[in-house]
Amino acid sequence: TVPFTHLCTMLEGVDRAKGKDNKKKIFKEFLDKWREFHNSVHKDDPNTEDSFYPAMRLILPQCERERIAYGIKEFTLAKYYIEILGLAKDSPDALKLLKYRAPSHAKGEAGDFAAVAYFVLKNRCPEKGSLTIQEVNDLLDSIATNNAAKNKEEVRRSILKLLRSTSAMEQKWLIRMIMKELKMGMNQAGVFAVFHPDAEDLFNVTNSLAKVCIDLRDPRVRLNEIAISLFSPFKPMLGQRIPLDGVEKEMHHEMFYIETKFDGERMLLHKDGDTYKYFSRSGKDYTHQFGAHPLEGSLTPYIHNCFASHVKSCILDGEMVGYNPQTKAIMSKGDKFDIKNMAEDSDLQTMYCVFDILLLNGQKFANSPLRERVDYLDKLFTPIEGRLLLGDRKDARTKAEVIDALNEAIDRREEGLVIKYPGSKYAPDKRKGSGWLKVKPEYVDGLMDQVDVVIVGGYFGKGRRSHMISHFLCAVAVQPNTPGEKPALFHTFCRVGSGYTLKELYQMGQRLHPHWRVFDKKKPPKTNILFPSGYKEAPDVWIDPEQSLVVQIKAAEIIESDKFKTGCTLRFPRLEKVRDDKEWSDCMTLDELDDMRKNAEGKLASRHAGIDDSGEPSKKKRRTVVRVEKPITVAPQFKAADTSKVQQVSAIFEDREFCIINGPPEHGKADLERKVVAYGGTVVQAPGPDTSCVLAHKVNVRVNNIISGGKYDVVKADWLLRCWEAKQCLPWLPSHMIHMSPDTAAQFALEFDRHGDSFTDDATVDSLKEVFEKIGEEKSSSKVSSEGIAEMEEKYFPNESPLGLFRLCRLYVDNCHVIGDQSTRIKDCPLDLVALEVRFHGATVSPILDSDVTHVLFHTSDLSRLDEVKALRRQRTKKHHLVTPGWVYDCIQTGAILTERDYEPHSSTDST
Ligand SMILES: Nc1ncnc2c1ncn2[C@@H]1O[C@H](COP(=O)(O)OP(=O)(O)OP(=O)(O)O)[C@@H](O)[C@H]1O
Ligand SMILES: [Mg+2]
Ligand SMILES: [Mg+2]
Known part of the structure; x- marks a missing residue:
């Protein structure tokens, strides 16, 4: 009911006032009056939805999100005016409107259409407007919708109505409102600040002027306090x-x-x-x-x-x-x-x-x-x-x-x-x-924190579990734009074995049972769950996240994967519990996942890694966690050497193309590349069809990738250096080969035995040494790591065998008088039997307490070394767990790894 004139008079006042504070003061006076009026109108209805919004959307038209765009520019508006006012096309006023930018027509107001229009309309509009703010909004709605519907006649009618019922000054402001720029010398932040101290914050997160005006109608009530009142629940602050x-x-x-x-x-x-x-x-x-x-x-x-x-x-x-x-x-x-x-x-x-x-x-x-x-x-x-x-x-x-x-x-x-x-x-x-x-704390065996994901799919088990869902497909939510709103989209993220005993699995199945629906990959259902292309890892059944549960998962690390929409997944995920205290909408979001990956980047254990992919002496071992959207750049060690100035001195590598990955410290990649060019060869940065071989000093991730491609011979950089010294292209020997292509391997098989000893050449001291070294290497590399076994178990025998329970655990057993000194073994230590049990269930027992140890097993009857082990743990960034046989037996009994903390032995010096 507030007259539009009042609003425009205020805007005019703000426009004329000098200085920010004066401008603000004028707006504040208007607002205070309005609030007073509002309170008296609604005194019987404190929860009214009526608010300052109808005015606010005119004051901050650029923040308008509800009304669709007018699609009207100055020129169009000018034509409407000319038509409605019946101006002759070439009359001075019509030209002023049409060419409002040109100084000759518009004089001092050039460029400001609203101001130009004001002068044209001054004598053609009523002295005083008669519309309310509400009516103006309705007319603007009509202009916007009819313009979108290309209903020119209606647009004309609305503009006519506006013209007939508003003064020229009001028209000026109306035009600015339509052009979505008020030009009154007070910006958005200023308006918000006068309205309410939290207005800008709330607008930034909600993008809704209406919400700002309704929720923050009382300037004394702060945003945080709105949610909090006695006996009504609110969501607590999180960390x-x-x-x-x-x-x-x-x-x-x-x-x-x-x-x-x-x-x-x-x-x-x-x-x-x-x-x-x-x-x-x-x-x-x-x-x-x-x-x-x-x-x-x-x-x-x-x-x-x-x-x-x-x-x-x-x-x-x-x-x-x-x-x-x-x-x-x-x-x-x-x-x-x-x-x-x-x-x-x-x-x-x-x-x-x-x-x-x-x-x-x-x-x-x-x-x-x-x-x-x-x-x-x-x-x-x-x-x-x-x-x-x-x-x-x-x-x-x-x-x-x-x-x-x-x-x-x-x-x-x-x-x-x-x-x-x-x-x-x-x-x-x-x-x-x-x-x-x-x-x-960061533990040797896992992520920094658990992740809480929502179950969106299920896979049927095999054998005795064939009627049950043995694995779940889990997803994270795309965070909604507005806080408080529920997520509407989910990205598949990981597949996790139930990890539960049959009984618990059964209970969970019961809860979800009514909501499962068949997932047909050929005719994928319409869901809010997003899969990667080709519906990779499509489940047998799916469930609407809103009907589902949030589960807490622990894992060793986050790794890249194209099988899930997130582009990454969890390695060795383990379902820890159902988060009954979390709603489906409280699951992890993509943003949080991204943060977690950033945090984990470079901080993850490179245990068992052995290979260092930086190609440089490693002070800090890093396993890079690849993020999906990372821009691709070339690190200096991967760049090509500038060989344009290298003088060719011989032709022994003529017509041969090499791809050099890295070189020994004293002959870096660039040095080797120059040597190749000097002998007439060419270098490429990625092996292609003409590449004769890939050269490397160290096996890094890239070399491994090439090896797994299987196409190329990968030769030790050392061979190149020998050629350089000998000034000729020497034949490859088995000892030079990091990896052989099938052709080369077949060729070698005719000339050498499988350890690289030639059938025809006499052995020398050096060649024998090389052959023997190779035998040693083969032995150690043929042994599958625990992680490798765990991967196979996960893939082929999920949930089947209790004997893999501790597969990823590396225990140090406290059965020596001196920690890690096996010559001081305690006789008949009761832990020896426990150690056999854990090994039987898949664990590795380490003779020393190195930094790869995940658990230290103590017997409660002898805790004399506990303080020493604790002191050691304090110094390590990656912590190990301290457990007792009770933990081992309880885990075996439940068939799951239980929270170690509950089993940690107490030492006599403990204060608790
Ligand atoms: N002193 C404390 N101050 C605040 N929160 C605390 C405090 N002590 C314990 N908490 C609890 O810690 C929780 C946050 O850590 P935690 O890792 O347990 O989160 P969570 O329960 O897994 O939930 P989320 O992972 O969603 O944060 C808080 O929600 C609160 O319940
Ligand atoms: Mg948590
Ligand atoms: Mg907690």
Whole structure:
């Protein structure tokens, strides 16, 4: 109902005012008046959907997303005006409009169509407009839709209506609104800032002016606080996973808090006097479990009296954990208990660990910085052992301090740390850039963190599992543009064996059973699940992600793969658990996956790698994780040498083409290439049909690729150097060959035995040495690594054999008096039998505690070397697990690798 004139008068005022502050002041006055009016109109309906939006979309036409484009430019508009006003085509006014850019016609206003139009219309429009903002919007809607429908008559009619009911000044602003540029000297950010301190942020994430105007109608209510109110669930703030190196930067190189990371279930406690409610991170109500009143539930009765007398109402954020009163330890959230459904007679009791406060006696804190919030926490309650705990925090500044804290946390059998920026506000459901970081130790045998993916497909098993789904196809979500919105697309990402015992598999099958649908690769169903071309890894059955479950998967690393839409997949994935606390829409997103790959890049173990693909002496061994969209560049060591100035000195390599991959340190690739050219040969950077052979000093990834192509002879660079010295093209000997093409191999087979000893030439001391060396090499390379076996098991015998359970584990068994010194073996050590068990189930037992060891096995009866092993672990960046025989036997019994942390032996010097 607000007259359009009021809006235009304000805009005119802003336009004329000098200086940003004055401009803002005028807009603010208008807005305040409008708000006052709005409140009086809607005083009986505080939740009205009416808002400043109709005006806002005219003030910021460039932010308009709802109305389709007008498709009208100045020239078109000019023609409409000329027609409607009945101007003669060559009259001065018509020319002014049509040639508004030309100074001669338009005088001082040249170039500004709206201003030019203003002068033309001044005497032809009513003195005072009569339209409301609503009516103007309706007419603009009509112009936009009719223009799109090529309905010129209707467009004309709407413009006519506008012309007849608005003043020339209003027309000027209208034209600017249609041209989507207001030119009033106050930009978008300025308008937003006057409207609400969070307006720009909200617009940037939602792209919706309407949402900004409705959600932020009250300038006193901040964005973060909107979601938070007593007894209604909201999504808690999340932490971003981050590698250690990124911590300082993420904390703006300022002081930060290090907090204990509790391993349980996120829970928000709402309290108002005697009434309590508990909500999980997905907003599920668990009040029935923990207790709505001081006399019921597994927690409320024990904590009700802890609160200080000034506390009437509050909302707390924290973690619900299982506490063992016997050992006085927090149990990690494993497969062994569920804090949300704890049996009455459990050994464990429920404990709530509080780390944040969002509301106290009606006052909301989401916009207070963390350092102020924790002050309130301190005076809130008296902790009580095993029931209510106040999370601790310590100040830190450097990565070194984080490393120390992380090592201490590992020693205390904790999952990791949570690092928080003291200035951070509480942003519900926010993860990235929230100011909270999760730091977890890196273990030798796995990714930095688990991934939570959604099941989108299933594969039927074989044999006794042929009626069951033995494998799942999992996907990650394409993050929606607007936070809070649910993802609409999913990319296939990995295939994971159920890894579960038959019983659990059965239960999961039951839950998903009604939703499976057959997936026919030839007639692929229409789904929101995206596959790579050719529907690679197409499942037998599929499921709508919305009906599905989120599962937590652990894996060794992320590797490139074209079998999945993401372009990558998990190596040795293992299903750890169903994430009941996460909704389908809470699964990992592509962005998060990308972050994870970036973090992992170059940081992954190169254990068992042996080959170094950099071609340079390796200080840092890196296994590069290839990202899909990485721009292709040529690293210097792969570039061709400039051979244009090389003088040819002989023709012994005439007509021969070589592809040189790398050379020995003293004769680099470039040097070898110049030598080839000097002897009349040619060099290419990739082997082609005319290439006589590929030369290499070191076998790297590229050489391996060429070898696996099978087409080329790969010859040691050494051969070239010998030719150079001998000044002739020497024949290849078996000892020169890194790899032979089938032709060459057949040729050699006629002349040499399989170790490279010639049938006809006499052996020399040197040639024999070479032959013998080769025999040794063959032996070691014919042995398949554990990883190789694991790959075969995964491919051909999935879930079938319990004997591969520990395949990827490399154990050091604590059965020597001196660590790693097998000559000091303890006689009749009880661990010897356990060691046989683990080997029987696929593990490798290492005689020394090297950095490839994934687990150290201790016997609880002798922990004398535990501290020494822990000290060693503290120094290593890649950590190993400490376990006891209990872990081994429980794993064998469950048929799955269980959380090691729960089995870590305690040493006598442990403080806990
Ligand atoms: N001091 C703490 N501050 C904040 N969160 C904590 C704290 N201690 C434990 N947590 C828990 O840690 C969780 C984040 O780490 P975790 O790796 O366990 O995430 P998750 O449960 O797997 O979920 P996601 O992977 O989606 O973050 C938080 O959601 C919270 O439940
Ligand atoms: Mg957790
Ligand atoms: Mg997680």
